[in-house]
Each structure stands twice: as structure tokens, then as C-alpha cells.
Amino acid sequence: MGTKDYLGIIWFSIILVVTPFIIGNDYYIGILVFAAFNCLSCIGLSLLMGYAGQISLGHAAFLGIGAYSSALLTVKMGWSPWLAIVLGIILAVIMALVIGIPSLRLKGHYLAMATLGFGSIIHIVTVAAVDFTGGPAGISQIPTLNIFGFPINSDVKYYAFIWIIVVIGLFFALNIIHSRSGRALRAIHGSEDAAGSSGIHTSRYKIRIFVISAIYSSIAGSFYAHYVNYIDPGPFGIMHSVLLVTMVAVGGMHKVWGAVIGSILLSVLPEILSTISEVVEGYGIEYKPDYDTLIYGSILLAIMLFLPGGIFQGVGDGFKRLKKLFTRKTSSAV
Amino acid sequence: MNHSNQFSDLLQFVFMGIQRGSIYALVAMGFNIIYNATGVINFAQGEFVVLGGLIMVSMTTMLHVPIVVAFFLSTLVVMIAGVIMERFTINPVKEPGILRLIIITIAVSILLKGIAMCIWGKDSYHMDHFSGDTPFEIFGATILPQTLWIIGILVIIVFFFILFFNHTMIGKSMRACAINRDAARLVGINDRLAVMYSFAISAGIGAIAGIIITPIIQMDYGRGALLGLKGFGAAVVGGLGNSIGAVVAGIILGVIEALGAGYISSHYMDAIALLILLIVLFLRPSGIMGSSEASRLKDF
Structure with missing residues (x-):
């Protein structure tokens, strides 16, 4: 990790600590808790997209694996939530290996297709296996988490807890990038053949990063289940997988920070849109949640066409350009 | 008696499978045409199918356009949508990395889905069968006239498809681009135009698939993803880029799916085709009809 990243984490943490005091409304804090689940998944996904150059369209399935493991094991078998989370991770790793090994040994973007199929199958199973997963009715009464006897039973407590997890996850991800594996991955992204000829076992690294990204999602899914206390197949479908990809791509897929920003945004x-719509309602413009799809699609398209590096890089470039403009001005003045 | 019952059940499932399979075959052909021209899997393919179906519904039930006219008009509208997509989102990209292009097609698919939802809402739309819905009886199994329409239109499209790619200048130049884009450009073929044609044709075939299946499945805005995915399954099973393989694979996939739904469980029907997709992807990524040597040359 470079100094910039350490500074980034410190600033990010400060912002996270200050935010609840500024908004101070449980509803909005709840939304930020949901943002944290997305953020955690997206950090993992950005490792895969930005550094291994692969795309997964089934990450919501890993969320689902985590969430359903936690829900089933705690509700039906009475396991400790922490043990259930670990088992969810193990399951996600096995699934990621089953999907990843065959499709990542191939060159190209077969993973995208394999994960898309895998994601749909998991979603279909969660809906159809009524005896096991509860089907569309889902599973309720999932217990809240306890840390050393302290229940995390309010939005603010969960906010603190989950964002600490995200920061730890971020820390890990940034470390992976600046390790030997990270450099190997970037080499693979640049050219698979060149990386292979300089002794990098390309498929092994790609599989490893895919497994890691699956772990991130599984953890996010488990914590999601414990936060909402009730799960159904709804949020684990293809649309959510696509949304996660959108978040990473909008934020900027070549930087982990991009995924953080994209997912929160x-x-x-x-x-934000529905708040704005309440303000402008008087003018005959009304915002409906139905428009979400349209807006996500337009944003993703606009970013991919005009700012392929994502918002994070776009803003960075903007600053650099401003700086250049500024320095040029001063130098000409002297 | 019991035996003949079993036979007619089987036949019934096979009819149903061919009906669905024909649609997968058409969607798969659409995938292949764009894949051959650009090397990209167009994730918006399923949305073309939905648009075709929904536009057809609006034209026939609200505007009371005669079916034949509406058929061609709807196809044309979706083809225009395909061309617009290519001109505004694929063509302007200066450094087209595959990953970026794939994400662009995903974005377009979300956008089209959003547009479809804003226009048609979340209802599913019913449309009359082309020529009545009194089924014929064959060996104790029944077959809808619409199924015959679907099979017939598939055959006609495959016929025109072969004619187009083997006997017209545009078709031949598109094939040249698919084989080697640089070489095609060297002999004076406008490869960017070929990409535009591929989007038009692919959107058109997708639209037709949507139009002919709508009377049977009732179209709604959200059907694109699954239809697209199964069509993609057919494309992979048939060997990516091989359109005749895709047709065969699509029908096989449809029949297996229908048999699975009939004999195993209808709840898992959608999972069966996807499972086959995964198995083929893992065991034989070149597809059952594609040669593995040719697929190694393709960089996807």
C-alpha cells in the first residue's frame, strides 16, 4: 500500500465517522448500511474487473450464498452466526472454484457467461427449492449479530460495525494490489501472453482473485441477512449482479477506490432522486422508483462512452488539468 | 393404451421443446452475427426480442394494424433501434477493448429495459395467435398453429440467412470481416459498415423471435435477460460464431428443457438450459458443432 492509499483510508474513515452526526436520521443511516453491503461486494468485484480484466455477472449469487448460509444455519440449525458466516465463505469458495477453474483456464471472457448462467441457476434454486430456502416467501427471524455479548441491534451500531468491516476489506484489497499477486494480475490484464511468458501462472492468479472476490460478496451477503433479519430471493437475481458491475464500472474499474465511490454513489x-422529486413535485415532474433502471442504464452508458476510466479517474484527471492550468498561469505571470 | 399415452406425452414435450428451441435458435443467430462482426457478445440481444414482441402487441391491439404489416413494421423499428445502438454506442468508441464493449452492451440492455418499462409498464401483454388457437392433433399430442408458424418462420429465416451470407455482396463482405477484419479492410471492405449491418440484422432476427413467441408466452419488459441467456446458451452449445450450429443447438436445448420440465420438475425448467450451457462451456467450450481448432483462433 502506498502513502496515498493510507491517507485515503484515513480520510475515508474520518468521513465515515462524521457522516452519521451530520445526517442523524436512522432512515438515511440505514441506506448507508445498504451502501456498505454493495461497497464490500464491489471492492471484491473491482479486484476481478480492474486487475484480472474479467467480468462476473453472477456476484449477486455469492451474496445469496452468504445470506442463505447465514439464514439457514442460524434459523434452522441454531448455529452461531459467526460460524455460519465462515461456512458461507467456504461454500462461496467452493462455488467460485467450480465456476472459475473451467472458465478461467480459457482465454477471453467466458467467465462472464459462466457466472451469468451460474447466477441465474442459484436464483432459480432459491425460488424453486421451497422446502429448503422457503422459496419466494423467504426466511425470517434471522437473529441479530452479537460481538462479545454486545448486540448490534440499532442502525447506528450496524453502521459502525459494517463500515469497519468495509474499511478492513478495503485495506486487504489495497494490500493485494500492491503485492506480488497484484503486480502479476496487472501484468495479466496488460497482456496475458506476455505475463505467461515471464513466468506468471496466469490462470491460477485469475482463479485466485475470482475466489477472493466471491469471499467479499459472501461476507456482504451474510451481514446483509443479519441486518435485515429477513431474506427472500429478490435481491440475489441477475439484475443485482448487473448493478454491482455498474457500480464498479461507474466508479472506475481500474482502481479499488473507484469501486468504493461508485457503489456508495x-x-x-x-x-437523492426521490428527494429531489419531492422538491420539484410542484412543477409536475414526479420521480418513480420505476425510473431507476433507466437512470442506471444511462449513467453506465454515459460513463463507458465518455469516461471509460470511471468517475474516480475522471475527477482525478479534472483536478490535474485544473492544476496544470493554474501552474501554467502562475509561471507565465512570473 | 398406457404405452400410447406415454408416447403422446413424449411427443407433446418434443413439440413444446421445438417451439421454444426455435426461439432460442433465432436469438442465438442474433448473438452470432454480432459476435462474428465485432468479437463481442451483445448483452442487449434479449431486449431486441422483448422490443419486437411489445411493439407488435401495441401495433396490433392498439393501432389495429394488420398482422402482416405490423410484423414487418415492428421488425423494422427494432432494426432501426439496433442501428442506433451501433452508431451511438459501439461505433464511436475509439479504443474498443472487449471488456469495455461488453459493458457498453450491458448498459444498453439496462437502458432498453428501462425504456420498455416506462412505455409498457410492468404488465405482461397478450396477443392473438396468428391464425387461431385451435390445436391440431398428431398421434395423441396437440400442436398449436402458432408453433407451426414459429417453425416455418425459423426455416424461412435460415433460408434467407444462407442466401444472404453466400450470395449477396454485403453478406459476403460481412463474412470476410468475420474471418479477418484487417484483411477485409485491405481489399476495400468497409468493416465499420459491416458492423452496422450486423447490428441491424441481429436486431431484426431478435425482433422476429419476439413477435412470433409473444402469442404463446405473453411478453413483458423483464423477459429479455432469460431469453437472451438461453439464446446465448444455444450459441455456445452450437459453437460461438457458427449460426447453423446455433439453430441445431437451440432446438436441442429447447427439447431437453421441455423434457426436463415434463419429466423432472417444471420449477427447475429454466435452470436446465443454463446447466447445459455451463456443462458445455466447461467440457467443450468450442461447442458441440464447432471445431476446437477454429475456436482457439477466436479471441473472445
């Missing part, structure tokens, strides 16, 4: 966007 798009998670709170519907809220």
Missing part, C-alpha cells in the same frame, strides 16, 4: 442515488 449509486446506492444513495435513488434516495
